[in-house]
Amino acid sequence: MDMSSLPKRVRKDFPILQREVHGKPLVYLDNAASAQKPLAVIEGQREYLSNYHANIHRGAHHLAQLATEAYEGGRRKIAEHIGAPHTEGIIFTSGSTDAINLVAQAWGRTNLQSGDTVLVTQMEHHANIVPWQMVCAERGAQVVPAAVLEDGTLDLDDFKRLLELHQPKMAAFVHASNTLGTINPVADLCTLAKAAGATTLVDGSQALPHLAIDVQAIGCDFYVATGHKAYGPTGIGFLYGKQAQLEAMPPWRGGGEMIKSVSFDGTTFNGLPHKFEAGTPHISGGIALGIAIDWINGIGTPAIAAHEQALVQHAHAALGTLKGLRIIGTAPHKVGVVSLVVDGLHPYDLGTLLDGQGIAVRTGHHCTEPLMQHLGLESGTLRISFAAYTTREEIDRTVIALDRAMQMLS
Numbered sequence: 001m002d003m004s005s006l007p008k009r010v011r012k013d014f015p016i017l018q019r020e021v022h023g024k025p026l027v028y029l030d031n032a033a034s035a036q037k038p039l040a041v042i043e044g045q046r047e048y049l050s051n052y053h054a055n056i057h058r059g060a061h062h063l064a065q066l067a068t069e070a071y072e073g074g075r076r077k078i079a080e081h082i083g084a085p086h087t088e089g090i091i092f093t094s095g096s097t098d099a100i101n102l103v104a105q106a107w108g109r110t111n112l113q114s115g116d117t118v119l120v121t122q123m124e125h126h127a128n129i130v131p132w133q134m135v136c137a138e139r140g141a142q143v144v145p146a147a148v149l150e151d152g153t154l155d156l157d158d159f160k161r162l163l164e165l166h167q168p169k170m171a172a173f174v175h176a177s178n179t180l181g182t183i184n185p186v187a188d189l190c191t192l193a194k195a196a197g198a199t200t201l202v203d204g205s206q207a208l209p210h211l212a213i214d215v216q217a218i219g220c221d222f223y224v225a226t227g228h229k230a231y232g233p234t235g236i237g238f239l240y241g242k243q244a245q246l247e248a249m250p251p252w253r254g255g256g257e258m259i260k261s262v263s264f265d266g267t268t269f270n271g272l273p274h275k276f277e278a279g280t281p282h283i284s285g286g287i288a289l290g291i292a293i294d295w296i297n298g299i300g301t302p303a304i305a306a307h308e309q310a311l312v313q314h315a316h317a318a319l320g321t322l323k324g325l326r327i328i329g330t331a332p333h334k335v336g337v338v339s340l341v342v343d344g345l346h347p348y349d350l351g352t353l354l355d356g357q358g359i360a361v362r363t364g365h366h367c368t369e370p371l372m373q374h375l376g377l378e379s380g381t382l383r384i385s386f387a388a389y390t391t392r393e394e395i396d397r398t399v400i401a402l403d404r405a406m407q408m409l410s
């Protein structure tokens, strides 16, 4: 497919892209925070809520069966999409944060002992740092970060050095950085970590919307992602886990759905995936995440990835013409995320002026404060991030607006 034709083909699917903001056509470049929703996702949720809403799994009636089938269909689509060998290895969660907390609590409390190490990287989102810090504090273990190089790539030598030094029980790292765009060589990292005896978790929050994912080829024990960055609803995401790992883990949250039988003499737990899904879940979310995955597959991840690669190159070249502007994160392999800083100007002031032009960007530390500290960027960055519907013209408009904003503020 002609890459530039992709937005032409898909923009009509997104009702919100028709709107104006502050009297200007919306340019939505905050996709790494949350992507917009295609009509199929919006309609899929409406259809469920209007026509077949019921609680799932335990109802004998027709609507409960329809709802259960649609929700479990969402799970099957996720499993197929990421190459999971078993549908039962997909646990629905409220997002990546929830999925990592699940592993940190259920796996961590069982497997981490005093003196143990969890290896992460300096480019992790807080969601892949804080849950580990919490369980490590409880267990007397420590969280150690592998360094990030100047261009935003992971320092592989440091990663290897820390593996050797600490023999970590867990190595948890991001597939694609939400701040730098860097795509990490996750299969290689898993091979290295495994050879050192570590269990592995990959945070795929920024990979699911942009890249083809094959958890078996990656070789990780756990993989997490969140729906709302991948054209799905908020409040839904998933944990993939190898069956043996999930089987060996105790449940985390207790309640309905996750039990086989309950009595005051003792309770027995349900099998996978229900053991980790206590209570009534986000039913419309699970259904709609399946629809979002169908939407992604209707286009194909190779076409999306190629389109976004071209946009990143275009953005780097166009932004490179602005004096005093520095791109943060120039790794050779990036998803559609471009962070930048301008000498002497606060990212928030620039972002506010862009908003006045209808251009939605994100400013700040992007929930990666340790990375910002490491890079000496205490005010954070201004980040533009792309989706399948992003056009070159939108990037050009943003570069012109940035240029103007820089002149106004200097």
Ligand SMILES: Cc1ncc(COP(=O)(O)O)c(C=O)c1O
Residues within 6 Å of the ligand: 032, 033, 094, 095, 096, 097, 098, 125, 127, 128, 174, 176, 177, 178, 203, 205, 206, 226, 227, 237, 367
């Ligand atoms: C790399 C990464 N990990 C984890 C998260 C957390 O996702 P959620 O807030 O949907 O749980 C995000 C969201 O910004 C992210 O970009």
